Amino acid sequence: MVGTVSLAPAAAAQTPEPTPSTSSVPLSTAETGGVTILKKDPGGDVLAGASFTLLDSEGRQAASGKTNTDGQLAFEDLAPGVYRLKEVSSGSLLHDLVDDQDVIVTPGADTPLTIIDPYKPATVTLKARDNKSGKLLPGSTVNIGTGDTTVLTLTTGVGGTASAKLPVNSRTGTHFWVKETKAPSGYDLYKPSMSFTAKPGSPVTVTVTNAKTTSTAPRSSEKPSGKPTTDESTSDKPTPDQGDSTSAPSDAAVVAETPSSTASPAPEGTLAHTGADATPWLLGGAGILLAAGAGAVFAARRRRVDDDSDGPARS
Structure with a gap:
């Protein structure tokens, strides 16, 4: 038995369309953007050697570099989006780092940044x-x-x-x-x-x-030694109401500040002070007594003279 071979009809050859790869196709300049950095200090001087890193939204490093002698650094061909700029080193012993900041990259444009590093405290x-x-x-x-x-x-x-x-x-x-x-x-x-x-x-x-505090001023409740106050000098003289008590009254200090309490006490044997001045009366009385005495002496002398003049006539 002779076998037969059946041939299937030939299929029409068609060339399939290739699937584009997004990873292998670079973005055009119109679809990308960039970031330009100018680095200065508070005095306005540009700072070279400052290091920066640019992180994408996933936290991956998208670019990095250092400022040149003009204090400039450029990141180019960046896909549009929000990036995180981080200063790694100021490149100076006198300057501190700035805080991290967000940067927005737009297509077809460069985002300018002026960064001022503060002086280290x-x-x-x-x-x-x-x-x-x-x-x-x-x-x-x-x-x-x-x-x-x-x-x-x-x-x-x-x-x-x-x-x-x-x-x-x-x-x-x-x-x-x-x-x-x-x-x-x-x-x-x-x-x-x-x-x-x-x-x-x-x-x-x-x-x-x-310096240690050296003030030795006595407290208000204490009295300085060796210098008795006015109330102490008067407290040893009893008042009529106190009898023989020698303690000063509780308001002795207040009383001692008044002018009347500072007057010296009257000596023993003198007349009590009545509030009126008796000096004019005493002087007047003394004058009257002197005048009366002078009159008596004059009368006695006159009588003696009269007696002497009458003496011879009687003999």
């Missing part, structure tokens, strides 16, 4: 010491400021020190003043105002010295 350390022993003292409070503005307030702790970051706005440093507002317990306030200059990123130490 100085680290200020406050110390309060005993002016003689040098012992560190807790509880000293000072204000630190510049111009008319108080920048920060520090209080020394149990170790006698306190530290904080101090903002600096100049490459050569910022001038600050220091004023103690509260002294440690048992010490006098340090009244002079001091000053110092803090440079970017540098530590600085400020020391106030306090």
Whole structure:
């Protein structure tokens, strides 16, 4: 038996359309955008060597680079969208980093950014010491400021020190003043105002010295020794109502302040003061007595003369 072979009709050959690959087709310039960065410091000087990284919306690195000698950096051919710009290094020992920020990239345009790096803050350390022993003292409070503005307030702790970051706005440093507002317990306030200059990123130490309080003024309830007051000098003279008691009345101090209580007491044997001045009457009475005595003497002398003149006639 002879076998037969059946041939199927030939299929029409068709060339399939290729499927485009989005990963292999670059975006045109009109479909992409970019970011240009200009880096400066607060004084306006451009900063070279600052490093930046650009992250896409998924947190993946889309671009990175450093600013050139003109302080510029360009990221190009970026797909449109929102990116996160992160400064990795300022490239300077004097400057600090800026916070991360979002950047929007639009098709066919470059997004310009001017980034200003602040100066690094100085680290200020406050110390309060005993002016003689040098012992560190807790509880000293000072204000630190510049111009008319108080920048920060520090209080020394149990170790006698306190530290904080101090903002600096100049490459050569910022001038600050220091004023103690509260002294440690048992010490006098340090009244002079001091000053110092803090440079970017540098530590600085400020020391106030306090003297121990030496005031020995007696309390109001105590009387100074060796100098009796007016109420003490009069308290040992009994009043008619007190009899022989030598204690001063409770309001003796008030009484002692009045002018009448400071007058010296009348000597024993003198007449009691009645409130009226008897001096004119005494002087008048004395005059009358003198006149009467002079008259009596004159009459006695006249009688003797008369007797002498009559004597010879009687013999």
